[in-house]
Amino acid sequence: MTSHNDIGALTAQAAALRDEDCHKEAVPILRAAIAAREPDADRILALTLKEINDLEGAKQVLIDAVAKGQAHLASLLGDIADDLEDDELAESSYRQAIDAGDTGALNDYGVFLRSRERYDEAIDVLRRAIAGGDNLAAANLVSLYFDDLEELDKAEELALRYLSKDHPSTYVALANVYAEQDRLDEAEEKFREALALDANKVHQNYALFLWGKREDLAGAEQEFRLAQDNDEPGWGFELGSFLIEQDRNDEARDVLAWAASWGDVVAAELLEEIDPDGEVEVDR
Template structure:
């Protein structure tokens, strides 16, 4: 039987669906190491993957450099790509410059990324502006990103207002952007409710944010529970933060263990955080070793 025209069209359409190229062996090895939080070890197989032109390897190599705190290596790899017109790497190059203290070039790259509609770069740009004391500019950058739909910008905007002790502005922003479709906005609202003394509402919001997969839900909830004196529940949340690979989890778990009198357990986490370029971890390890980090 001859296929009807609509059936033939559907068949042709199915055959036109592009099949992604298979992942190369070096890329697969690097990805597995990254998923095991072994970024340092992932660098070499991913460098081989890039040399072999394996699909997707460049993105993973950049991630390995950044996750391992290899800022100089990241810049050496990314700068030529930008010169070749690969503007999708501008934001990550900006992060590497910022970590090395080159704020001028970091701002240039991050603004380029934002101009290319790479909304997550707005969060890094705002952090840079805040560090340079340009609070009003940081607020504008985050507000624009939040209005454009970025997932993290509302949370960071609220945090910026809370840091400045402007509770009214924090409340306004948190209530404006609270939306379960962007779970991190619930974390921001929970942070505000906690400062307002509305603990039960904050507790409920943190739990809901965790259910919806907010990026820092368990870390934020753990800090809230520590402040309430519920250390057992806080530890469970810190372990959940580790399980979900939340940003900075190694540092937050290590700091918690150190503060609760478990220095040996804390050391492993803090050394891991240090290997990822976390400067706060270096200070905590110095404290653990009885060294004043301000001493020359």
């Protein structure tokens, strides 16, 4: 995270507004910061626009920044283009980021390829990301074999091979494999180890386990709420889905609307499904 002391005066002013959830007020100040060539202003503006659901605006900011030589923003452009289902731009942006030496972009590109069902390419890219030391790539590779290819034995083999406290998400991946094999006590043990290591999205995954395998609704909701408290990526969709399944649609709408207001595209899509004509106001 960039400190307010590491950026220009205008960007720092806008960042303070973001901290107060005044995102719309921050936008013109960030545009002025870009005009003044303040460092990091382009990235912060793109994120701000994303969080107020202006993905097209965020995309254009990043296109301009990358065109001016800020290749370190190419991977973020890939993420935004992916959200917009602009596959051509997403792929070219990820490749540009990788060519510029952004090793984290390998994992992002692998996830993108997986989402497009280009599994052989995704496997190759994720293996390269693992070799480069990416923290999430091993778990994503295990999930590909587990969720997409339904090769449980291979998924378990890979999860055990890459299991490491230096990469906590591998504990989540192995726990999910054990859960699918109905080795529930072993799965529980790995989830608890993953919780202790503060693994990526661990509360959501543990919640899904408690819900689907243990039928522990109270425990599952507690974990979903912890995912929200920890701002885990995708918490809004998962908690909203859980509440819908419990026929708590009013609560689900509030959760999904809140997540959507912060740029969660999947939460916004689910909100549209359950309330296509609704206009939910979010009080920040």
